[in-house]
Amino acid sequence: MIAVENLSVSFGSDAKRRQVVKNVNFSIARGETLGIVGESGCGKSTVLRSLAGLDRHWTGDIRLDGKPVDRERSLEHLKLAQMVFQDPYGSIHPRHRIERVLAEPVRAMKIGDGWDRVAAALEQVGLPASFAERFPHELSGGQRQRVAIARALMLEPQILLLDEPTSALDVSVQAEVLNLLSDLREERGLTYLLVSHDLSVIAHMCDRVLVMKEGEFVDELSSEDLASGTTHHPYSTTLFEASYI
Template identity: 60%
Template sequence: MMSMIKVENLAVSYGKPGSEVRVVKDVSFSVARGEAFGLVGESGCGKSTILGALAGRNKQWTGLIAIDGESIEQKRTRAQLAKQQMVFQDPFGSIHPRHTIARTLLEPLEIHGIDRRQERVAKVLDDVGLPQNFRYRFPHQLSGGQRQRVAIARALILSPRILLLDEPTSALDVSIQAEILNLLKDLREREGLTYILVSHDLAVVSHLCDRVAVMQDGGFVEIAEKRQLIEGTVTHPYTRTLMDGSRGYVPAI
């Protein structure tokens, strides 16, 4: 099966030429069509930087990125950008506070010149489990979980094949986290979407992902199957440390 996402020897740097800091160091991976692939590690390890390069937000990268069989350059076409959409950690920060939900959802359709806009807004609200009258509300009138549903709806409205999920539940209460993860799981199965999920929490990743790349200091130390995470049969000591951390504090007997 052809990969939906293929990355070879990706290196990403920040800073001016001559004084760059290399944040991602020659990572390679592929994600099958319809697969959910996780990137996990501590803050600053480079996982969100990989998402930024895939999404076209970070242009200081070298290596190969191919989306749906098409090699991607640093400068993207509008069609390439529409094929993959991003969902951010903080739904309040990523949605314009003075725009109604309808305005937020219509904007990508207008930018990309897509028709049947009201119909598409109605469908995507249904898809993420929000009532139709929410289109008239503002972000401050919604709960954190509802705002994240709007952020997911905005990502879906261009009918992308890939969602790039940057810590999509970490700003939410634990009970709401499960709702959003289950929504993402349902959407992936129903729409045949491909996911890359960034998280520092292995429990979140193992809930949603088929495989997970464990990152440390800009590189991969291990790519583990979901089964290995569940059974605890990972091979790298750093992965085991993350697994222990995600289980929380275990009191001494």
């Protein structure tokens, strides 16, 4: 479903030019969840933004569902992969009612007004349809992140790009959101790329994980490796020792 070859991303120019992603390669099978883990600033969110079409500084080859994508995305490609952002407080417009937040992607793609899909979208993420009339400040952090997930699903994508989807939430709410994502993947046959610095989140969600350090992948771990704490690189060992797994 996702195939990436020699993906590089640089910012700045001349002496200030900085390469933040360095010729990375990976693929994700249909229905699989791949995790990318690493310290803040290592380039993992930049990989997601390149796949989502939000960052156009990349070079290399990106294929979604077998089709090559350009830096300028077609509507078809934009609908294929949608993103859930880290901060449910910042990713939702504070002055828009929830119904408008959810309808906006449909309207932006010019495939309808979106209003008729709002109630079902809320219910699929465990929220009552009556929440459509509320403003974001009337919802808890966990409820806002459920709205963000519902918004990402409005265009019926096959791929969800998850950027630290629980890191801004209370620990008591994190498991609920992760379980919701697991259920949605199974029900809809979705493919996930999940970025996190939290190995417990990665272990809960992912079939495989790539360990990223300074813009490069230095290790690949299977679900069995995650369960047993097996690593193949000193940096991965350091991450495990710093976690609660």
